[in-house]
Amino acid sequence: MPARTGEQFLKGLRGPRAVWVDGERVSDVVDHPKLRGAAHALAEVYDLQHTHAATCLMPDPETGEPIGVSHMIPRSREDLLRRHKALREAAEYSVGLMGRTPDYMNVTYAGFAGRPDEWGTHGNEAGAERLVAYQKFLRRGDISLTHTIVQPTVDKSMGDAPGPGNVHALRKVADTEHGIVVRGARVLSTLAPFADEIAVYPAAPMPEGADAYALSFCVPMSVPGLKFLCRDSVSAPDNRFDHPLSGRFDEQDAFVIFDDVEVPRDRVFIDANRAAYNTVMTTSWPANIMQQTMIRAWTKLDFAWGLALRMAAAINAADPETMRLIGEIWSYAEFTRAAIVAAESEAREWPSGLWTADIRPLHALRATLPLWMPRVNDVLRQIGSHNLLAAPMSAQLAGGSTSRPRRATWRGTCPSRIAAARTGWSTGS
Numbered sequence: 001m002p003a004r005t006g007e008q009f010l011k012g013l014r015g016p017r018a019v020w021v022d023g024e025r026v027s028d029v030v031d032h033p034k035l036r037g038a039a040h041a042l043a044e045v046y047d048l049q050h051t052h053a054a055t056c057l058m059p060d061p062e063t064g065e066p067i068g069v070s071h072m073i074p075r076s077r078e079d080l081l082r083r084h085k086a087l088r089e090a091a092e093y094s095v096g097l098m099g100r101t102p103d104y105m106n107v108t109y110a111g112f113a114g115r116p117d118e119w120g121t122h123g124n125e126a127g128a129e130r131l132v133a134y135q136k137f138l139r140r141g142d143i144s145l146t147h148t149i150v151q152p153t154v155d156k157s158m159g160d161a162p163g164p165g166n167v168h169a170l171r172k173v174a175d176t177e178h179g180i181v182v183r184g185a186r187v188l189s190t191l192a193p194f195a196d197e198i199a200v201y202p203a204a205p206m207p208e209g210a211d212a213y214a215l216s217f218c219v220p221m222s223v224p225g226l227k228f229l230c231r232d233s234v235s236a237p238d239n240r241f242d243h244p245l246s247g248r249f250d251e252q253d254a255f256v257i258f259d260d261v262e263v264p265r266d267r268v269f270i271d272a273n274r275a276a277y278n279t280v281m282t283t284s285w286p287a288n289i290m291q292q293t294m295i296r297a298w299t300k301l302d303f304a305w306g307l308a309l310r311m312a313a314a315i316n317a318a319d320p321e322t323m324r325l326i327g328e329i330w331s332y333a334e335f336t337r338a339a340i341v342a343a344e345s346e347a348r349e350w351p352s353g354l355w356t357a358d359i360r361p362l363h364a365l366r367a368t369l370p371l372w373m374p375r376v377n378d379v380l381r382q383i384g385s386h387n388l389l390a391a392p393m394s395a396q397l398a399g400g401s402t403s404r405p406r407r408a409t410w411r412g413t414c415p416s417r418i419a420a421a422r423t424g425w426s427t428g429s
Contacts, residue, residue: 001065001140001141001142002065002066002067002142003046003049003050003057003066003067003068003142004046004141004142005046005047005050006040006042006043006044006045006046006047007043008046009042009043009046009144010030010039010040010043012144012196013029013030013039013193013194013196014028014030015221015222016222017029017193017221017222017226017228018226018227018228019192019193019228019230019254020227020228020229020230021034021035021193021230021233021252022034022230022232022233026193029193029194033235033237034233034235035193035194035233035235035252036238037235037236037237037238037247037248037249037250038098038193038194038235038248038249038250038251038252039193039194040238040248041093041094041098041248041249042098042101042102042144042194042251044093045090045093045094045098045101045102046102046142048089048090048093049068049086052089053066055069055085055086055089056068056069056086056089056090057069058072058082060139060140062136063140065140067139067140067142068086068102068103068106068139068142069082069083069085069086070083070086070087070090070102070103070106070107070110070292071106071110071135071138071139072110073110073111073113073114073354074110074114074354074355074356075353075354075355076355077344077345077347077355079355080291080344080347080355080356080357081344083107083291084291084295084340084344086103087103087107087291087292087295087296088295088299090103091295091296091298091299091300092299094245094248094249095245095299095300095303096296096297096298096299096300096301096302096303097245097249097300098249098251099190099251099293099296100146100190100191100251101191101251102142102143102144102145102191103292104289104292104293105138105145105146105147105199106138106139106145107288107289107291107292108147108199108201108285108288108289109131109134109135109138109145109199110135110139110288111284111285111288111289111354111356112131112135112201112280112285113131113132113134113135113136114284114288114350114352114353114354115280115283115284115350115352115354116128116129116131116132116352117351117352118279118280118283118284118352119131119269119270119276119280121275121276121279121280122273122275122276122279123273123275123276124269124270124273124276127216127268127269127270127271127273127276128269130265130266130267130268130269131216131269133266134218134266134267134269141196143196143197144191144194144195144196144197145195145196145197145198145199145218146189146190146191146192146194146195146197146198146199147189147190147198147199147200147201148186148187148188148189148192148198148199148200148254148256149186149188149200149201149202149203150186150187150188150203151169151170151186151187151203151204152168152169152184152185152186152187152255153187154166154168159207160204161204161205161206161207161210161213162206162210162213163207163209163210164209164210166184166210166213167184168184168185169184169185169186169213170182170183170184170185170186170200170213170215170258171183171184171212171213171215172212172213172215172271172272173212173260176262178262178264178265179262179263179264179265179267179268180217180262180263180265180268180271181260181261181262181263182215182217182258182260182261182263183258183259183260183261184257184258185255185256185257185258186200186256186258187255187256188253188254189228189253189254189255189256190251190252190253190254191251191252192221192228192230192252192253192254192256193228193230193252193254194251194252195221196220196221197218197219197220197221198218198219198221198226198256199216199217199218200215200216200217200218201216201269201270201281202214202216202270202277202278202280202281203281205277205278206274206277206278208274210274211272211273211274212272214270214272214273214274214276214277214278215268215270215271215272215277216268216269216270216277216280217263217267217268217269217270218267218269219261219263219264219267223261223262224261224262225258225259225260225261225262226256226257226258226259226261227256227257227259228254228255228256228257229254229255229256229257230252230253230254230255231252231253231254231255233250233252234246234250235247235250239394241394242393242394283350284350284354284356286359286362286363287343287348287356287357287358287359287362288354288356288357290343290357290359290362290365290366291340291343291344291356291357291362294336294339294340294343294362294365294366295340297336297365297369297373298333298336298337298340300373301329301332301333301336301372301376302333302337304329304333304376304380305326305329305330305333307380308325308326308329308379308380308383309326311380311383311384311387312326312383315387317383322383325379325382325383326379326383328375328379329376329379332372332375332376335368336365336369339361339362339364339365340357340361340362340365342358342361343357343358343359343360343361343362344357344358345358346358
């Protein structure tokens, strides 16, 4: 199956799944008022790869069918630069605000499949083979994949990784004729309502004796026993004038419960193998995935810089202090761009033939972005001042009528409206 369209993506979401939002069991994530904005936005992301096919699509190396470039296993520096263009295209759609568009997991699993030598260590050769086969399924089906890697917090004094006997964390509880049975919880499954499948893979190293918790696998969202409890929705009505961002880009996060879920053997990549679990994420994974995350961060900072310029222009603020604040945002965006360029230009090849960007500039960004993003939020508030609270709704501009708002004179996103507190601007990286 070639790269999917938005219509095909939405059709796939209409299958059964156990999702709760604000205490309500959701029967249809495509049309539910608290989810439909993001569902249809992600459909537009899928359509984007067809409208920008030259940038976003490539032939599958085995079948020749068009697949998303984000599924590519980079084999050269040129491949990384090609992937960069496709990742930037996807990031620009949501101006960097959607952190888990499907390309995130596409890049992740392309990196995993590009390191079978790493995943096959410590007697895990069969798991590595199954992982490579799954990545082919992922790219050929253009699957929307979510993940969950954070352990549930019960007692911080016990550490972030579960120890033996932890009855809350996800663990293997049985073997079956066809696979394994898992039970427990994990956290922060971003994009969960809008995914076709969910992935579990290593995070914090497991301590001695915690072999049953050392798991990696993927299952469909519809598998019996799988439940998703979403955080409070912050999705606003999809009114492009009043809520140009928060009406579309609330990608959701969820607490995941595995209630005796059976995982088929061909979907198990690490089966209670603590040595493999504790090593597979330690080398090429950060450099591979951070190309995607830092391109998104750069896009987000670029947007904030343009937004600040338009906000200042809207109120005719050209004083030196406002210009200095705008320049501060620009400097963050430019430092981020420069670090990405440096990382890609000094890319390296791993023993398996996988290429990744140089990790050093990306680690520097990872350390500084959590400081820059809140600062950018503060700058936007300083420039906007009281205007952030006084921006009128479309109905007010239409003379009080709520039935037929006056047609706006601009096209696309109006920066002075985005500057309002209801835009959905996030301080995350």
